[in-house]
Structure formats: C-alpha cells, structure tokens
Amino acid sequence: KAGVTQTPRYLIKTRGQQVTLSCSPISGHRSVSWYQQTPGQGLQFLFEYFSETQRNKGNFPGRFSGRQFSNSRSEMNVSTLELGDSALYLCASSLVPNDYGYTFGSGTRLTVV
C-alpha cells in the first residue's frame, strides 16, 4: 500500500514569502503529525491533527500553522519565511492518536534564500 506522500519534495523560497506543504497519510490513517528537522536542532514536533482538529502544538511561532481536511490530508503553512526556516519538514501518520504505528514520509526540503 502507498506510504505517506509529501509534496513537493523540494522547494526554494525567498525570505518574506509564504509556503504551503502537503501531506497525504497512509490510506485509513486519520492522525497526522508534522516535524521540522534541521542539523542544529534535530527533529522537533510542530503539531498533530486528528479529525480536522489540532490536538497538540509544539513550541514554534505563530507563523507556522496547519490544517487537516475531511479526507485526512494535511497541509502546513509557514508565513513570512526566515532563513532559519530552511529545513526538512516531515509528516507522519497513524491510524489514530496514541497509536504507535507511526509512519513518516520522505519529507519536503525547504530552502529559504
């Protein structure tokens, strides 16, 4: 079966712009989480969605937002991009929250110039 699909795979944006990243979970998975991965900070939790509702949010500024649609697909948005937002953004899905069968996608590599 298809895994977690993230689009696009690579993105280059200019400082001050905004960006939207997409995540399609494994079929049947209804919980989606987002992580930011950077060489300096490692993997950091952004937020988690289930049934179109944000359940948890990490320690990121309000420029980072997300949403989940009725088909469980999720998007995250970063407004007013900064150079430090350059990172690999990873999406992970599971059947329901607190379900340990947690699968990551390959990520979207965002470069801010």
Added chain:
Amino acid sequence: GENVEQHPSTLSVQEGDSAVIKCTYSDSASNYFPWYKQELGKGPQLIIDIRSNVGEKKDQRIAVTLNKTAKHFSLHITETQPEDSAVYFCAASIGSNQFYFGTGTSLTVIP
C-alpha cells in the same frame, strides 16, 4: 518538557561487530521509546520500539533495553552489515504522537 540525550553522535564499526547507541530521558512519565533509522533522502523509519512495562525487546539482529529507574534505553545491533549504515534516532513520548527525539547517531559500518 521531555529532554532526550543520545550518544555517541558518530560511530564506526567493522562489519560483523556490534554497535550500541545510548539515550537518556528526563521525564519519568514517558512510556514509549521508539528507535528510527534514517537513510539519505528518506524519512525516519521505525526499526524497533519498547514500552515502559518491558525491559528488553529483540527483533533478529536488533535489540532495545530499557532501564526505567535510571531513565535510559539503548539500541544494540549485532553482526552489523554495510546496509546498517545510516543515522539512528531514539525518541520518547508520553503516550501521544508528540515525540521528543535524540540528536541522532551516524553509524558507519566498514566492510
């Protein structure tokens, strides 16, 4: 919040030798400890996990041990092979999908 420390940051072993990666966590309420393998250009892949009611778990060449009293857990890979070369991450969670990750260990298996 939870703080997970991981050591070493890099590890080189000869093919066939064993590799051990160690992690400590700070929050005694953490009850789930997965290990992920990340290869270049890919997302992390779950390789083994352990819950707080178990002290050890094995899956072929991979094993994880957990010491709740000392708040540390370790990944053991035996009979290492070149394809084991990757970055390994430990993580801890308190029964939610919010994982706190270690900083990663880059493992190189030398043929």
